[in-house]
Amino acid sequence: MDLVERPYAMLAELTYRCPLHCPYCSNPVRSANQGELDTEQWARVIREAATLGVLQIGFSGGEPLQRNDLEALIGIARDAGLYTNLITSGLGLTETRAKLLAGIGLDNIQVSFQAAEGELADSIAGVRHAHARKLQAVRLVRKLGVALSLNVVLHRFNIGQLAPIVDFAESLGATRLELANTQFYGWAFRNRSLLMPTRDQVDAAAQVALAARKRLKGVMEIVYVLPDYFAARPKPCLNGWGRKYLTVNPHGVVLPCPTAWEIRGLVFESIRKKSLAWIWKESESFNRFRGTEWMSEPCRSCPQREIDFGGCRCQAALLAGDPAQTDPVCEFSPHHLLVHEAIAREPEKSAVTDLLFRQNPL
Amino acid sequence: MDSPAANKRPCLAKRARLRIDPVSGNPVLMHQEAVLVLNRSGYEILRLCDGTHSLSEVIQELQIRYPEAGPILTREVPEYVEAINQKGLIEWI
Numbered sequence: 001m002d003l004v005e006r007p008y009a010m011l012a013e014l015t016y017r018c019p020l021h022c023p024y025c026s027n028p029v030r031s032a033n034q035g036e037l038d039t040e041q042w043a044r045v046i047r048e049a050a051t052l053g054v055l056q057i058g059f060s061g062g063e064p065l066q067r068n069d070l071e072a073l074i075g076i077a078r079d080a081g082l083y084t085n086l087i088t089s090g091l092g093l094t095e096t097r098a099k100l101l102a103g104i105g106l107d108n109i110q111v112s113f114q115a116a117e118g119e120l121a122d123s124i125a126g127v128r129h130a131h132a133r134k135l136q137a138v139r140l141v142r143k144l145g146v147a148l149s150l151n152v153v154l155h156r157f158n159i160g161q162l163a164p165i166v167d168f169a170e171s172l173g174a175t176r177l178e179l180a181n182t183q184f185y186g187w188a189f190r191n192r193s194l195l196m197p198t199r200d201q202v203d204a205a206a207q208v209a210l211a212a213r214k215r216l217k218g219v220m221e222i223v224y225v226l227p228d229y230f231a232a233r234p235k236p237c238l239n240g241w242g243r244k245y246l247t248v249n250p251h252g253v254v255l256p257c258p259t260a261w262e263i264r265g266l267v268f269e270s271i272r273k274k275s276l277a278w279i280w281k282e283s284e285s286f287n288r289f290r291g292t293e294w295m296s297e298p299c300r301s302c303p304q305r306e307i308d309f310g311g312c313r314c315q316a317a318l319l320a321g322d323p324a325q326t327d328p329v330c331e332f333s334p335h336h337l338l339v340h341e342a343i344a345r346e347p348e349k350s351a352v353t354d355l356l357f358r359q360n361p362l
Numbered sequence: 363m364d365s366p367a368a369n370k371r372p373c374l375a376k377r378a379r380l381r382i383d384p385v386s387g388n389p390v391l392m393h394q395e396a397v398l399v400l401n402r403s404g405y406e407i408l409r410l411c412d413g414t415h416s417l418s419e420v421i422q423e424l425q426i427r428y429p430e431a432g433p434i435l436t437r438e439v440p441e442y443v444e445a446i447n448q449k450g451l452i453e454w455i
Contacts, residue, residue: 006385008397053385055397083379083392108377108394147377149394175377175450176394218450221394 004242004281004290006053011060011247011258012042014070016361018063019091021126022114023355024153024188024195027062028262031361034251039069041271043076045248048276050080054246058085058110062250065092075104083107087151090137091130098137102144109141110149110178115158116168124157126357135172142173149176154205154227155195157352162208170220177220179209181227185259185314187358193347194355202230229339233304234311234327241289241313246280254279256286256313263317289313294324298332370454372420372443373413378451380408393451407442413455417443 015036016027037045046057057077064070065088077084086101090111101109111134114121121131141148150169152158158165162179169177181202184192197205209224216222228235238245238257247255252270255261261268266288269279280286288294292305299310310316311327319328320335328335374380378393380400389405391398400408406427410420421439424431446452 009395053383055381055383055390055392056395081381081384083397085394107379107392110394145376147375147394175375218448221450 004287005244007049007246007280008054008244009056009058009246010049010054011058011245012046012064012073013060013062013247013249013258014042014064014067014073015062015250017066018061018089018358018360019066019127020063020089020130021357021359022124022153022187023126023191023357024155024182025358026183026186026188026259027358028259029186029190030262036067036250037248037252037271039072041252042069042073045252045271045276046073046077046082047080048271049246050077050082052277052280054082056083056085058087060087063089063091065089065097071097071100071104074101074106078105085110088112088137089125089130090134091127093137093140095140098140098144098146102146106146108147108149110151110176111138111141112151112153113165113168114152116161116164120158120161120352123352138172148172148174149178150174151178151180153180153182154197155182156197156201157195159197159201159205162205163212166208166212166216166222170216174220176223178223178225179205180223180225183227184229185318186262187356189318191355192342193345194349196229196343196345196347197227199230199343202227228312228315228327228329229343231329232331234308234315234329236308237312237315237327240309242280242286243290246276248276254283254286256289259314263314263323266323289323296324296326298330298334299326302332369416371413371416372411372447373453373455374408374411375451375453380405391446391451393449403438404442407439408446411443411446411452413453 074084084106085108086106087110113134114124118131122128152165182188182195188195209222213222242256247258249255252272253268254271255268266285268285269283295310299305311329313323315327316325317323319338326333328339378391380391383390389400391400410423417440421435424435
């Protein structure tokens with residue numbers, strides 16, 4: 001049985017450095033003193049990815065604009081035929097850089113916003129005037145005719161303002177709006193009790209998103225990612241471990257997903273030592289949770305096992321203490337009570353300023 | 363939503379790009395987060411959605427290239443373009 005397909009998409013996390021301090025960042029909380037890949041190493045990874053079958057590449061971070069070779073790397077990806085997406089805060093996008101990127105043929109730029117309104121947005125980003133600088137970046141992008149998507153991470157402090165967020169995205173001329181409920185990994189996990197929305201908030205937001213999706217069909221695609229803590233069944237995380245996606249982190253470590261690095265007990269290979277193809281096909285870490293053989297009950301005999309793949313390995317590690325367990329989000333998980341309690345618990349504090357803000361790696 | 367008026371020319375949106383997948387040999391339409399696998403006729407239709415042909419010119423062009431396809435093109439081409447338009451991947455120039 002051949003379980004190994006080809007990867008379709010790669011996330012290139014160029015750096016963990018970022019001018020923002022969002023308390024829901026999915027970057028690892030622990031910092032590693034391993035140094036970032038250089039331009040030549042990234043160039044090699046990108047070309048190897050294209051050969052392996054990758055069709056789309058996302059340049060992310062941290063803030064990818066912190067790297068002054070970003071334009072060169074996007075150019076290499078374009079030359080390899082890849083669909084290129086820049087995932088950015090917008091901070092650092094000067095007119096010169098925007099023109100360069102448009103000239104190279106960047107296919108899409110995704111800019112994050114923290115809210116529709118500046119004061120709240122800046123308080124969440126932990127940086128003054130960040131919102132205004134993002135607006136400047138977006139205007140540049142629109143002027144140059146590069147396709148624009150917006151991403152807004154949702155949590156207790158902004159989920160109640162979904163309607164203004166949709167209007168805001170529409171007014172900026174975005175072709176796609178991702179309304180992404182906070183996923184509780186990395187910094188977000190540390191801030192879980194404060195960021196967690198209420199059930200009422202989640203239900204109301206889903207209604208707003210649904211109505212907006214209908215109204216804007218064909219104009220602006222609206223993606224509303226349901227918070228998995230509130231679902232009865234887990235998300236089919238990555239469509240299965242090592243099946244379609246891969247991530248290369250700033251240090252060159254190759255991961256099935258950006259947060260997998262924090263799973264204890266798994267050793268992930270680096271492109272400094274192995275080829276991307278070898279890591280994808282042969283490495284122990286990528287093969288560890290492929291297929292269904294690794295599953296224990298209740299997943300093993302579950303009719304859903306090839307639909308949700310047992311959910312998220314990172315979440316199983318984080319909540320149940322073992323990445324091979326059923327994702328505790330699943331109602332059949334013996335650890336499901338942990339998720340239930342996390343939703344039900346009222347936070348002791350309730351202000352944005354009480355959050356633990358993301359720090360840059362040392 | 364932009365409506366496909368008769369005098370307008372369909373053009374693949376800037377955020378979408380056509381190519382042949384080197385691994386499978388299938389034509390694909392790539393956009394932001396997704397890759398749509400196309401059949402050959404879908405690919406031929408979308409290749410002509412370049413902003414220089416009206417919908418009826420796309421049909422004419424395909425009738426010249428594939429005379430064996432017959433009158434079915436008159437119905438199927440607009441339907442196909444509309445399906446892609448519904449995904450927000452067509453601009454009308």
